[in-house]
Amino acid sequence: MLLYYITDRAHFSGTESQRQDRLLKKISEAANAGVEYIQLREKDLSGRALESLAQEVAKLINESSSCTRLLINSRTDVALAAKAHGIHLTSNDISPADAKKIWREAQSPVDPIIAVSCHTETEVLAAERGPDRVAAGVHARPAADFVVFGPVFEKQGAKKAAGLDELRKACQHRIPVLALGGVTTENAHLCLEAGASGIAGIRLFQENNIAEVVKKLRGLK
Numbered sequence: 076m077l078l079y080y081i082t083d084r085a086h087f088s089g090t091e092s093q094r095q096d097r098l099l100k101k102i103s104e105a106a107n108a109g110v111e112y113i114q115l116r117e118k119d120l121s122g123r124a125l126e127s128l129a130q131e132v133a134k135l136i137n138e139s140s141s142c143t144r145l146l147i148n149s150r151t152d153v154a155l156a157a158k159a160h161g162i163h164l165t166s167n168d169i170s171p172a173d174a175k176k177i178w179r180e181a182q183s184p185v186d187p188i189i190a191v192s193c194h195t196e197t198e199v200l201a202a203e204r205g206p207d208r209v210a211a212g213v214h215a216r217p218a219a220d221f222v223v224f225g226p227v228f229e230k231q232g233a234k235k236a237a238g239l240d241e242l243r244k245a246c247q248h249r250i251p252v253l254a255l256g257g258v259t260t261e262n263a264h265l266c267l268e269a270g271a272s273g274i275a276g277i278r279l280f281q282e283n284n285i286a287e288v289v290k291k292l293r294g295l296k
Contacts, residue, residue, distance in 0.1 A: 077273030079112040080105045080280040106139035108286045114163045116148040129157035161188030171218040191219040196244045203250040226256020246270025260291040
């Protein structure tokens, strides 16, 4: 099972410095607990501030864990500058193919890990094959490494949930799908039964003891 912690320091109280300190502690906790991926998603930060934080996070992860991989939300330039392991793309970002091209042109010694946010089965297919290949009906190596699909469950103040049936459809393709949105340790088994390869979350990790969350989730499959 793949576990994917999405950060949001705005959930923490205090000054900006205090929120970042608390975030770094949570990231360290996640890395030590064996969470496979951490997405640094601090969208309100300037490029310079995000790069500075990303470099701290990358150093922390490298010191804490041999299995956790750092992905930066949307900013390929920041991901490269911080020597992150990859990037998380949304529907408004560049394509996985373009991200890989930028990575190659930067002469990075490693290929990037690419995750893509999806809300429909069509978007999952695009992440798997690339838009042009979907239109042509061509099957090829997945354009992205995996997708984060959601929201699966209803959440107050969030967009309408896709639901388990849509998650099940999304999971019928070759690309791994991680379930996001209202997922808890109590309902996560429903996502796995629908075919999800893992679980993604913000509050699931940030508002709980991550080691305990990981233990409960690992026990499901």
